[in-house]
Amino acid sequence: MEIVILLVVLAVVIVASLAYVGLRARGSTDLEPPPAPPVEAGASEVVVVEDEGQASGTVLAPPPEAPTVEGPPVEVPPVRPSFRDRLAKARGTFSGYLGSIRSRKVDAETWDELEEALIRADVGVAATQQILDQLRTMAKDESISDPEVLLERLKALLKGMLATSDRSLHHQAGGPNVWLFVGVNGVGKTTTIGKIARQQGAQGRSVVMAAGDTFRAAAAEQLAMWADRTGADIVRGSEGGDPSSVIFDAVERAAARGNDLVLGDTAGRLHTKTNLMDELRKVRRVADRDPGNVTEVLLVLDATTGQNGLVQAQQFTDAVDVTGVVLTKLDGSAKGGIALAIQATLGIPIKLVGLGETVDDLVEFDPDEFVEALFA
Amino acid sequence: MFESLSERFEGIFDRLRSKGTLRESDVDEVLREIRLALLEADVNFVVVKSILARIREAAIGARVHEALNPAQQVIKLVNEALVEALGGESVRIQYASRPPTVVLMAGLQGSGKTTNSAKLARWFRQQGRNPLLVGADLQRPAAVEQLRTMGERVGVPVFSQPGDPVETARAGVDEARRLGRDVCIVDTAGRLAIDAELMDQVRRISQATSPDYTFLVVDAMTGQDAVTVAESFDAALALDGVILTKLDGDARGGAALSVKEVVGKPIAFASTGEKVEDFDLFHPDRLASRILGMGDVLTLIEKAEQVYEKEEAEQTAAKLLEGKFTLDDFLEQLQQVRKMGPLQNLMGMMPGMPKEMRNAEIDEGQVNRVEAIIRSMTRDERVDPTIIDGSRRLRIANGSGTQTSDVSQLLKQFREMQKLMKRMPGISGTKSARSGRGKKGKGKKGRKGGGGRVTPAGTGRTTPKQPFTLPGLD
Numbered sequence: 001m002e003i004v005i006l007l008v009v010l011a012v013v014i015v016a017s018l019a020y021v022g023l024r025a026r027g028s029t030d031l032e033p034p035p036a037p038p039v040e041a042g043a044s045e046v047v048v049v050e051d052e053g054q055a056s057g058t059v060l061a062p063p064p065e066a067p068t069v070e071g072p073p074v075e076v077p078p079v080r081p082s083f084r085d086r087l088a089k090a091r092g093t094f095s096g097y098l099g100s101i102r103s104r105k106v107d108a109e110t111w112d113e114l115e116e117a118l119i120r121a122d123v124g125v126a127a128t129q130q131i132l133d134q135l136r137t138m139a140k141d142e143s144i145s146d147p148e149v150l151l152e153r154l155k156a157l158l159k160g161m162l163a164t165s166d167r168s169l170h171h172q173a174g175g176p177n178v179w180l181f182v183g184v185n186g187v188g189k190t191t192t193i194g195k196i197a198r199q200q201g202a203q204g205r206s207v208v209m210a211a212g213d214t215f216r217a218a219a220a221e222q223l224a225m226w227a228d229r230t231g232a233d234i235v236r237g238s239e240g241g242d243p244s245s246v247i248f249d250a251v252e253r254a255a256a257r258g259n260d261l262v263l264g265d266t267a268g269r270l271h272t273k274t275n276l277m278d279e280l281r282k283v284r285r286v287a288d289r290d291p292g293n294v295t296e297v298l299l300v301l302d303a304t305t306g307q308n309g310l311v312q313a314q315q316f317t318d319a320v321d322v323t324g325v326v327l328t329k330l331d332g333s334a335k336g337g338i339a340l341a342i343q344a345t346l347g348i349p350i351k352l353v354g355l356g357e358t359v360d361d362l363v364e365f366d367p368d369e370f371v372e373a374l375f376a
Numbered sequence: 377m378f379e380s381l382s383e384r385f386e387g388i389f390d391r392l393r394s395k396g397t398l399r400e401s402d403v404d405e406v407l408r409e410i411r412l413a414l415l416e417a418d419v420n421f422v423v424v425k426s427i428l429a430r431i432r433e434a435a436i437g438a439r440v441h442e443a444l445n446p447a448q449q450v451i452k453l454v455n456e457a458l459v460e461a462l463g464g465e466s467v468r469i470q471y472a473s474r475p476p477t478v479v480l481m482a483g484l485q486g487s488g489k490t491t492n493s494a495k496l497a498r499w500f501r502q503q504g505r506n507p508l509l510v511g512a513d514l515q516r517p518a519a520v521e522q523l524r525t526m527g528e529r530v531g532v533p534v535f536s537q538p539g540d541p542v543e544t545a546r547a548g549v550d551e552a553r554r555l556g557r558d559v560c561i562v563d564t565a566g567r568l569a570i571d572a573e574l575m576d577q578v579r580r581i582s583q584a585t586s587p588d589y590t591f592l593v594v595d596a597m598t599g600q601d602a603v604t605v606a607e608s609f610d611a612a613l614a615l616d617g618v619i620l621t622k623l624d625g626d627a628r629g630g631a632a633l634s635v636k637e638v639v640g641k642p643i644a645f646a647s648t649g650e651k652v653e654d655f656d657l658f659h660p661d662r663l664a665s666r667i668l669g670m671g672d673v674l675t676l677i678e679k680a681e682q683v684y685e686k687e688e689a690e691q692t693a694a695k696l697l698e699g700k701f702t703l704d705d706f707l708e709q710l711q712q713v714r715k716m717g718p719l720q721n722l723m724g725m726m727p728g729m730p731k732e733m734r735n736a737e738i739d740e741g742q743v744n745r746v747e748a749i750i751r752s753m754t755r756d757e758r759v760d761p762t763i764i765d766g767s768r769r770l771r772i773a774n775g776s777g778t779q780t781s782d783v784s785q786l787l788k789q790f791r792e793m794q795k796l797m798k799r800m801p802g803i804s805g806t807k808s809a810r811s812g813r814g815k816k817g818k819g820k821k822g823r824k825g826g827g828g829r830v831t832p833a834g835t836g837r838t839t840p841k842q843p844f845t846l847p848g849l850d
Contacts, residue, residue, distance in 0.1 A: 116421055122599035125415045185622060185650075186486025186595065215650075217525030218518040225517035270625040302486060306418030306599025308627035329485060332568040333608075334601035 105145045111136070114154065121337035121374045124307050127344060131157060155371050161344045162367035167351050169196075170323070171261065175291035176208070176254035178247070178262045181326075182280060182316055183300035185268030188328040188354060190219060192300050193263045194226030195354075195362040205260040207232040210250030212243040212283060215267040223265055230359075233259070243267065243279065244286040251292035262292065271315035284320045298351065300326045303336035313342045324351035327365070331355045335374050403435045406450050417628030417667045420603040423461075423637045431457045455664055462660035463636055467617055467644040469503075472588050475558035476508070478549055480585060481619075482578055482609055483593035485566030488621035490519055492593055492647055493563040494526035495655035496619070499645070500559045501532060508557035510548030511536035512581060515565040523563055530652050533557075541565065541577060546584040562587070569608035579612045589616045591644060594635055596623045602631035606638045617644035620658060624649045628667050701794060703758040707750045710743070719743065748776035749786050761787050 101113050111132060118128040135154055144150050171177050179196070181189040190213065197207045209227050211234060213219035220236045227234035235253055237246035247264045254262050264287060269276040288294040299322040301309055316322050327339050330353050339350045350365040407428055414424045434453050471477045479496065481489045490513065497507040509527045511534055513519035520536045527534035533555075535548045545562050552560035562585055567574035582590065590613045594602060609615060618639065620632050623646050632643050646658040692709065695701055716722055719740065750758065752775030757764055764772070764787065766780075773780045 119415055120421050120600050122418075122601070125412055184597070184625065186488055188486060216522065217529070218521035221518035221521045222516070270622065272624070272626050302595075302597075304484065304595070304598050304601045304605070306597060306602075306627070306631065307416055308418070308597045308625065309599075311626060329568070331570075332484070332601070333570050333604040334599065338599065 101147050101151070104147070106139065106147055106150050110147060110150070117375055118337065121335035122306055122309075123337035123374075124310065124341045127341040131161075151375070155375075158340065158371045158374070159367050161340060162350070162370065164343070164349045167324070167349050167365055169351060170295040171205075172293060172295055175293050176251055176259055176262050177295045178251060178264055178287045178292050179296040179298060180247075180264040180266065180284060180287060180294060180320070181298050181300055182266050182320060182322070183268060184270050184312055185216075187268065187300045187302040187305075189213075189268065189300045190222050190226070190265055192298075192326050192328060192352075192354065192362065193223065193265050194230060195359045196352075197226065197232045197263055198230040198359040199362065200261055200263075201230055201232060206258075208250050208254040208257075208259050208262045209234040210247045210262055210264045211236040212247050212265045213267040214239055214241045214243050214246065219265070219267065232263075233257075244283045247283055247287045248289070248292070251287060251289075255291040262287075271312045271319075277315065277319045280316075281319050295323075297321055297323050298326050299324070299348070300328060301336075301339065301342075303327050303330040303332065303339075303354075304334040305336075305338055307338065309338035310341050310345060313346055313348060317346060317348060322348055324349050326350075326352045326354065326362075328354035331361070336370075337374060340370075340374075400436060403432060403450075407432055407435075410454055414630060414633075414667070417630035418597075418599050418602070418634075419630035419667070420600050420634035420637075422603065423634045426637070427457055427461055427633075430461075455661075458633065458664035458667060459661045461633055461637060462663055463642040467642045467657065469589070469644075471505075471558070475556075476549065476552040476560040477505075477558060477589070478552075478585050478587040479559065479561045480582055480587035480590045480613070481561065481563050481593055482590065482613060483566060484568065484595075484605060485516075487566065487593045487595045487598075488619075488647060489513070489566060489593045490522050490563050491526065492619050492621055492645075492655070493523065493561050494530050494532070495647060495652050496591075496645065497527065497532040497559075497561055498530035498652050499655060500561075501530065505559045506557045507532050507559035507561055508548070508552040508555065509534040510545060510552075510560060510562045512541045512545040512548065512562050513565040514538065514541050514544065519563075519565070526652070542580045542584050545581045549585045560585075569605045575608065575612045582613050589644075590614065591617050591619045592635070592639070593619045593621060594631055596620050596629040596631060597625060597627040598631040600634075602634045603638050606635040610639045610641075615639050615641050617641050619643075619645045619647065620663075621647040623647060624654065629663055630667055632663055633667065703750050703753065703761060703790060704755075706790065706793075707747065707758075710747065714743070745776065745778055745782065746786055749773075749778055749783055752776040761790065 101110050104110075114135075115128055115132060118131065119125060123131070131154070134157060135150070138144070138153055138157075139150060144153065169179070181193055183189050193209060197209060200207050207230070209223055209232050211220040211223045213223070214237050217239075220239070224234055224236065226232075233253070235246060235250035237243070237249070243266060247262070250262050250264070253259075264283070266280060266283060267276075269280065271277065284294060284297065286292075297320050299313060299316050301312070305312070313322065313325070325339055325342060325348055327336050327350055330336050342348055343350060350370075352362055353365045353370075355361045355363060410431065411424055411428055414427065415421070419427070431453055434457065435450060469477075481493050481496075483489050493509055497509050500507040509523055509532050511520040511523040513523075514536075520534075523536070524534045535551045537544050537547060541564065545564070548562060549560050562581065564578055564581060565574070567578060569575065592606060592609050592613075592615050594605070598605070606615075606618075618632070618635050618641065620629065620643050623629060636643055643658040643660065643663075645655060646663075648654045648656075692705060695705060713719070713722070749772060752772045753761075753764075757768065757772075764783075769780045769783050772783050776783075
């Protein structure tokens with residue numbers, strides 16, 4: 001057995017040294033005989049690729065009917081009430097969580113219960129401790145003994161952490177704006193695009209969807225069905241094809257037809273896969289090339305996600321500069337507390353919240369309701 | 377942010393080591409750290425409490441065994457407690473006496489039901505069965521399309537019909553019977569645990585198909601909510617087991633522990649990658665080390681055992697220890713290692729690997745190039761690389777289709793490795809390996825006890841007095 005272990009170690013040293021060489025080689029460009037990815041090179045080349053590959057770039061939906069008139073800032077439809085209603089449904093299952101805190105004066109156990117409440121909402125150990133430390137200082141300074149007052153302070157504190165001036169989805173005049181949707185597998189990127197397409201369409205924007213998920217089986221079909229429902233254009237590539245070229249193709253088409261908005265779907269990827277994250281970087285670069293203009297990179301995050309969500313947000317931001325979070329599936333029993341940690345730690349605002357299956361269930365994030373629901 | 381439990385323990389254990397035995401206050405201090413580690417790994421709050429209580433009881437009772445180093449003792453206890461909580465043994469599928477054996481897949485949206493239905497079908501096929509996939513997810517657009525594509529990929533037929541999911545599922549099972557397929561896997565739509573209507577629907581699917589196995593598909597990244605989800609699905613469907621997905625990320629997978637604790641049924645399968653073959657029976661002990669942040673040494677050793685012949689291994693090791701390791705041996709080892717699976721995966725299993733290295737994408741093309749370079753050398757060159765001069769270098773580069781700088785780099789790397797190998801025996805712990813891998817492997821010896829299950833057999837071989845010890849195995 002020892003020998004085997006020894007060899008394993010040897011193997012790993014070999015592997016590690018290779019990986020190390022590989023890393024360095026990639027860093028210094030001139031070491032490798034580089035078979036440079038073709039799409040990288042220039043816009044003209046991309047076009048050539050697209051023209052040859054007949055499978056990529058098929059427009060499925062009818063041409064955009066209305067030439068567009070532009071209003072600069074974006075406002076998501078006023079469906080605010082549904083936030084409360086939808087959450088109430090989930091809240092019912094867990095009512096009375098803070099019951100025992102309210103029933104007595106603030107004591108040592110109160111703090112334990114507050115800790116439990118926050119951790120159970122997936123806020124995370126580190127963030128919870130930080131929050132409670134602040135609250136403790138506050139409670140001491142003001143000698144708070146009324147649990148209601150303490151809870152109010154805590155909520156105010158949390159709302160303060162979520163405060164941001166800007167939750168709008170940005171859209172600039174000029175060439176087609178690109179909104180990219182990124183995230184790990186199964187968080188609801190494609191569905192979110194479908195819903196946003198409908199909402200943006202309702203606001204008079206002409207939308208092109210780019211089926212950049214060329215990896216998952218039938219992902220493009222799924223998006224195509226949404227395109228069908230919402231009347232948006234869709235640009236598809238071949239399965240297993242290069243996502244950047246699909247997105248670029250969509251941008252070009254949008255520019256040619258004078259469309260306002262390209263919604264770029266991407267394949268779900270775990271943030272630990274370096275090559276896939278590199279691919280995503282490229283997608284963003286290519287999408288931002290003239291005439292495209294990437295104005296939003298939205299990280300789609302499943303509300304059931306635990307502490308790994310913070311790492312995800314960090315990695316995706318490092319790679320593609322995430323501008324906002326879409327928190328999906330918040331109508332379940334999960335509280336989505338990790339989004340709080342994400343905004344507090346990384347400063348990425350939560351922009352939209354998914355509260356159900358229908359199009360209108362994707363609503364603008366409301367920090368007050370969110371915080372209330374954390375303790376519901 | 378997510379430092380491993382062993383790192384957390386370092387400080388405490390440094391103090392404990394001087395003491396010799398565990399006192400109750402020491403145990404409490406360690407338990408606090410364990411609590412934090414478990415919570416950060418997304419183990420449910422309530423579950424953490426009950427596990428800690430168990431560990432505490434065991435730890436305080438175990439103080440009698442004063443022979444053990446306290447650090448090892450605690451880690452061992454924690455590991456044992458986790459393995460026990462995760463379900464001890466792997467699951468065994470019992471096939472129905474009257475086929476088909478029906479398997480029902482349920483779970484939240486996006487947990488990976490469709491993908492894992494196909495992966496499971498592939499697994500059954502490998503067991504010599506003839507599965508049929510039934511697409512009863514009529515809700516998500518193109519879900520059935522996805523299943524069909526996946527089914528094609530794994531060579532398993534797919535049945536589906538539009539309309540009512542309950543009817544589709546029932547018809548699917550009939551179809552399996554008619555076609556003589558002996559396993560029938562029913563994929564259902566994702567649903568929220570609190571959605572009464574849809575939960576009722578899946579209950580009716582279950583009644584219509586009377587499954588032999590009902591699996592809950594759970595995302596390894598799930599947070600505290602995993603408990604609620606498991607409770608609700610178990611109440612509706614009486615689960616037989618859990619399939620844990622997306623384990624290839626860096627989530628600790630504490631949700632598995634929560635689910636297991638609540639449902640009381642084993643985690644049957646685990647999915648560890650995007651490819652259809654990245655799927656296998658679940659090994660509780662390995663996830664225990666993962667939750668504690670200790671790597672997956674056991675899988676690594678298992679793979680190594682499959683690949684290496686004992687005698688061959690001993691010969692190589694002897695050469696290694698005598699410092700007679702040539703490029704030929706290197707090439708041979710490299711090929712052996714590659715048989716163990718993608719290098720990427722092997723890296724991930726190593727404990728104490730620096731994170732950036734574990735997650736680094738290993739370019740297999742790079743490895744091919746290394747092979748090509750060595751193969752382009754003459755025998756003499758392989759035995760004694762020092763004779764390689766400028767013109768030989770150019771020839772090798774041309775022969776392998778690389779640049780001379782690549783050849784130089786490989787040779788340099790090899791020299792460094794040789795040096796490393798020579799220093800390996802006789803030096804305690806991972807010291808020698810460490811210099812090759814960066815600072816993170818430091819001082820892990822004796823702190824990462826893998827529960828003492830695998831003890832290096834110190835039988836009379838020509839190995840030196842102090843063998844190279846892998847962290848986690850002492």
